[in-house]
Amino acid sequence: MRKLIILGLIAATAMPGAAMAQSRGEVRDSARELRQEQRELRDARRYGDRRDVREQRRDVREARRELREDWRDYRRSHRDVYRAGNWNAPFRYNRWEAGARLRPAYYSSRYYISDPYRYRLPRPGNNMRWVRHYNDVLLVNVRTGRVIQVHRGFFW
Template sequence: MKKNLILASLAALALVPSTAMAQPDRHDRHDVREARRDVREAQRDLRDAKWDYRHEVRDYNRTHPWNARFRYQRFTVGARIQPAYFGNRYVITDYGRFRWARPGVNQRWVRHFDDALLVNVRTGRVVKVVYNAFR
């Protein structure tokens, strides 16, 4: 009898710490709520940034209508293009509006249908491509 009482008390003592540890701390729950709130705010900021970008593209397309004298060709980095593709009428001077890198020496951003190309004007090589930039 005494042995059973000792075993029962030991079992009860063994269960008490495990149930206490299973309870989440009030601060832990607060941290989780705060982390979820931060994620929601980050998603909202991303959604707002996409909205702003779409409206910048829409405004740019309204003020700079696109009409090319050639067919669309999908250029890749390293391709050599003819000077007609990066003539003055296709130059994008407000590249900062779209948060693109500043062109280096002898480089310029040009529009080719919905794509934006960073072209080295001395060699005619495409340095960087932003596909569907004006969609």
């Protein structure tokens, strides 16, 4: 299995051609393969298997880099979803940190992200909402106004 993955990576880098953005499913499959390689590396270290761990680490590092590039390409090719655009708000930009308390105007229903799955955001818990603040995404507890999580520069 590992040899097939390495062979596939070599073939993909050796083949000249125009750079094409992958589909979301293909990128997700690449991420799944990367997680499998990371598990194999962790098992090799855990059980003292002296196979060339350095080479495996290098392969995993390269696969991570390729996965980041694939997601960048996907986001570039789907600009309609991830566009920054001219997004105006009735307040100025603030650099929010987790734990900060927001006024209700900052997290009103007007700024909710109605479909977080479209943006690959995890499902918000009870009384929590994903809120867009300029190009950042905040996970806010709507009962208390506290910021739980921040993704800066999400919409670029």
